Amino acid sequence: MALRLGAVAFGLAILAGVEIVLRIADVGRPADHEDPFVGFRSVTPLFVPSEDGSRLEIAPSRHSFFRPDSFSTTKGPTELRIFCLGGSTVQGRPFSIETSFTTWLELALAAAAPDREVDVVNCGGISYASYRLGPILDEVLRYSPDLIVLYTGHNEFLEDRTYEHIKEMPEALARPLELCSRLRTFVVIREAILGVTGRSKSAPDEGRPVLPVDVDARLDHRGGLDQYHRDEKWRRDVIAHYAHAVRRMVETCRDAGVPLILVNPVSNLRDCAPFKSEHRDGITAAELERWEGLVAEARSVWRSDGRRAVALLREAISIDGEYAAIHFDLAKCLDTLGDHRAAREAYARALDLDVCPLRMLEPMHDALLETARQTGTPLVDARKLISDLSDDGMPGSYWLIDHVHPSILGHRKIAEALAAKIVELGLVDPADGWEERRRELFEAHFASLDDVYFARGISRLEAVRGWARGEAGRHEAESVEDAVTGDAPATLAPRRKPPGGR
DSSP: OHHHHHHHHHHHHHHHHHHHHHHHHTOSOGGGSOOSSOEESOOOOSEEEOTTSSEEEEOGGGTTTBOOOEEESSOOTTEEEEEEEESHHHHTTTSOGGGSHHHHHHHHHHHHOTTSEEEEEEEEBTTOOHHHHHHHHHHHGGGOOSEEEEEOOSSTTSBOOOOTTOOOOOHHHHHHHHHHTTSHHHHHHHHHHHHHHTOOTTSOOTTOOEEOSSOOBGGGSTTGGGGOOOOHHHHHHHHHHHHHHHHHHHHHHHHHTOOEEEEEOOOOOSSOOOSOOOOOTTOOHHHHHHHHHHHHHHHHHTTTOHHHHHHHHHHHHHHOOOOHHHHHHHHHHHHHHTOHHHHHHHHHHHHHHOSSOOSOOHHHHHHHHHHHHHHTOOEEEHHHHHHHHSGGGOOOTTTBSSSSOBOHHHHHHHHHHHHHHHHHTTSOOOOTTHHHHHHHHHHHHHHHOOHHHHHHHHHHHHHHHHHHTTOTTOOOOOHHHHHHTOOOOGGGSOOOOOTTOO
16 A cells, blocks of 8 residues: 555655656746636737837737737836726726726726836736637736736627537536646646647647637627527636636636736616517417517506516516516516515516527626636636626616726726735725825826716717627717817827826
8 A cells, every 4th residue: 555655645745756857947837738628729919019119019900809009018127017908898898998997997906006117017808708818818917017917808708619529528527627727737748649649739639619819799790689599508618718818817817927917897687678588489379469468468568566566577478488588677666666686586587488599698798707716716706896886786877988988987986896806905005095096097097088978978978888789780880980170080199197107
């Protein structure tokens, strides 16, 4: 028995020694390991040198999806450099970086650490899902970050892709295999096997979808909403891909020794109906006729007799409870009657049954929170934060201006929570009275924004709402900008540093 244990210990010691050598030599970095769910035709850098070489800036070729932002090529001795990764919420849509939580965070940290140069870099890409953020994370980790902030989860269902090549694996095998894939020894052995068999590391597995360089969202095309149908397998696979992508980024940051804060995204629960509903499979013509009659009657009496409307809707749900919109109607009736607990449950049910999920689904929140718990990753729960601030715990149009994008005040609250977490982690030692200084900087920055900035945001808001309804072709109206300024579109305008920022 002792001999066997000694042999096992000797083998593990050799493996550990090889792993240490590979890490010292920086060979087989797991961050370079491909995504088993999808591949990309190519990966281009997000940042390129400026003309004078003094700064790295988001490449002009990426401005269709990212707002211009930059940082110094040489990191200063007192600089606090933070990269924020995610989708359009990070970018601050339908407004822009100037009122995104990234700018408010930069101001808050400038107030907390006036002796430091604070640079919060916005890497929010329109329609960018979690699996598109992995290559960006790999890139920015080369730029000496002090912290990564990750806010992702709303865009996972936008791109058309299949997962036929993914075979379901028992959790008892899947998790150990995932852990092994983080070892450099595993990566080196895998690449050697691929070399022997003649396969390229970048060659996609048979059946694995290969996505274009830039996002190609279904809703960017006319009739895109018609492509969404209930597909439980695809839904499960998308959720699994999201969980994998987030965990990969967590472990990539851990391998690089760079702190990461996860943000649990918030959605508009109270004032956003499902984008598409479908009846259950197998519903008969008679059942559908009865269902439609009950819903029509409920809608005709809900103002005068809310309790009767609730009863009618629940009877309809007993016939077909998979039609998302009926749960939203029920939630509205319950909300009006003051039964807020039941209303919240119905709102949540409507969100999770949405056939076109443009808001993060509950299993994805569970996966994010579980990843944070299992890996000990700091988390800012924006969903709970905004829910606690909302009437009856149900976020609506006061805190979110559409289905997922926070209001400017919502962005400020998220930034304040992030700043508090950064202080808690010891990345910043706050100066006395920094909260008051933060308030002053916030007010000065908000006052510096002109009317054109808000006009552009409202113009974009209408475009975003039309896009979410499947009205492709309704691009951002330039008439407001042209009439007021005659300048280039807002997407090409350079970022303006906020007062108090450095």
